[in-house]
Amino acid sequence: MGSPLSGLAWLDRRKGRPDSTANWLRRLATGDIELTHEAFHALEPWRAAAHLRELLMSCGILPAVDKQICSFERWLIGHLASLSDPDQMQVIRRFATWEVLPRLRTSSQKKPITPAARRHAADQVKQATAFLAWLADRDHTLGTCGQTGIDAWHAEHNEYTRNTMRAFLLWCSASKLTRPFRLPPVQIRRATPMPQPERLELIGRLLTAPDLPLRTRVAGVIVLLYAQPLSRVVRLALDDVVRSDEQLLLRLGEPPSPVPEPLAELLLRWIDSRDNMNTATNNASRWLFPGRRAGQPLHPDVLAALINDLGIPTTAGRTAAIRQHVLEMPAPVVAEALGYHRVTTAKLASEAGGAWSPIRRWRPLAVTTGLDPAGTGDS
Structure with a gap:
């Protein structure tokens, strides 16, 4: 320090x-x-x-070690200690040690684990524990559980719980801990996007309201303009802001996306006045949004609360943004530029009714949002 x-x-x-x-x-x-x-x-x-x-x-x-893996391991010790049945504790320990933790560690080798992924892993362990207790209340064990028991459990629980439990049930089946059974297909529901005029109105508000916190304005526009989840926004680094003689670029995928004015000016101003830079934890931080922990960016839940306090629904706004992009550009181009999987953007384009044709002329990414990347005032 x-x-x-x-x-x-x-x-x-x-x-x-x-x-x-x-x-x-x-x-x-x-x-x-x-x-x-x-x-x-x-x-x-x-x-x-x-x-x-x-x-x-x-x-x-x-x-x-990935921060979220450390957090999960610490939580797991306390969770296992709270179990009174030694047989149940052994099953949960095996599931967490040989199924949940290896998946987290494998994922961390590709990209940092998000807090949401860590919470989901803990929910899988908690739901598995609740399922064993549910069986015990009915004088059953995993060994006596078959299709009838699985159907009865599914009938009593909601969609989130069923989807969370799926990994444990599949692991039990693969490990021969239960009788053979089949699971119903996973139901995937997407958030309803906000109307395009509302999204553009929110972008304009963030860009032109000097009374709002600069950090929240910059992060909110990145969400609404580039369809970025907050877990990805907080992991942007200074190196992802590419300065050239002609234009400012933001590396979200490849190639980097143009940053239109006035967002470019706000982004550069924020870089020069970042918070949480005066302590021993972050005196040389390269994060675009530094956190209060050493080497860590701002927690996405903290940033979500700041943006939500302004009345901006991040999930609906991000969904609206990616939907608009796949309507106006080829889905593979959107996937490469914004860091999405090609299958995801292809599905979104199909659901949105997009019928892009190579004959149709498409414009740079930032222009399709209604902003002018060159700062000429045209859109």
């Missing part, structure tokens, strides 16, 4: 507290606490422990 003495004084004022950072550092130095991720799982309060762990990872003292 800029003034090490002030940091040492801060630690000294809190050294008498057993759960203080100063005390944990002292115990790490003496070996009372092992310098491992597993040891940090047991420290309370967990938020303070997570903050120290991320500082140690950013300094290279602890091996770098």
Whole structure:
């Protein structure tokens, strides 16, 4: 940090507290606490422990592990400890250890785990636990559960619970823990997009309202203009803002997308005045939206709350944006430029009734939103 003495004084004022950072550092130095991720799982309060762990990872003292995987592992220890039935605990431990965690670790090798993905993984474990309790209340076990039991359970639970439980049931079937059964197909529901005029009105409000927080304005326009989920917005880095002599570009996919005025001016102004840059955790952060934890961007739930406070529904706005893009451009082009999967944009184009033809002339991405990327005032 800029003034090490002030940091040492801060630690000294809190050294008498057993759960203080100063005390944990002292115990790490003496070996009372092992310098491992597993040891940090047991420290309370967990938020303070997570903050120290991320500082140690950013300094290279602890091996770098995805933050959300650390959070899930810590939660799993407490969840397993709350189970009183040893047989149920063994099944849940096996499911979490050999099915849920490997999927998270594999995903983290491709891109960082989102908080939503970590919550979904925890929900899968919680629903699996509830299912075992449901069987026990009816004097059944996994070994006696077959098609009749699966049908009865599905009839009693809602769509979200059924979809969340699917991974556990498939794992039980593959592991021969249950009798053979079949599952109904997954029902996928998409959010209803907001009307296009409302989306453009919200973009205009964010671009022209100087009384609104700059961070929220920039993030909100990225969502509404480029159809980006907040989990992806918070992981944008300064290196994703490409400056050229003629135009500012934002790398969301390939090639980078043009940034129209006045968003370009707002984006550059935000880069020069980013929050959370004055502490030891982020003094050299490259995140476009730095968080308060070492090496971490702003939490997407925090950003969602800030945007929602302005009356902007992020999911409906993002859905409207991607729908408009696939109506006005080839779905593969949209997928490449905005970081979507080609299958996703193809399905969205089909659902939206898009009939793009190569004969039709299509314009640059930013222009199709009603903004002029060149800043000439034309749209």
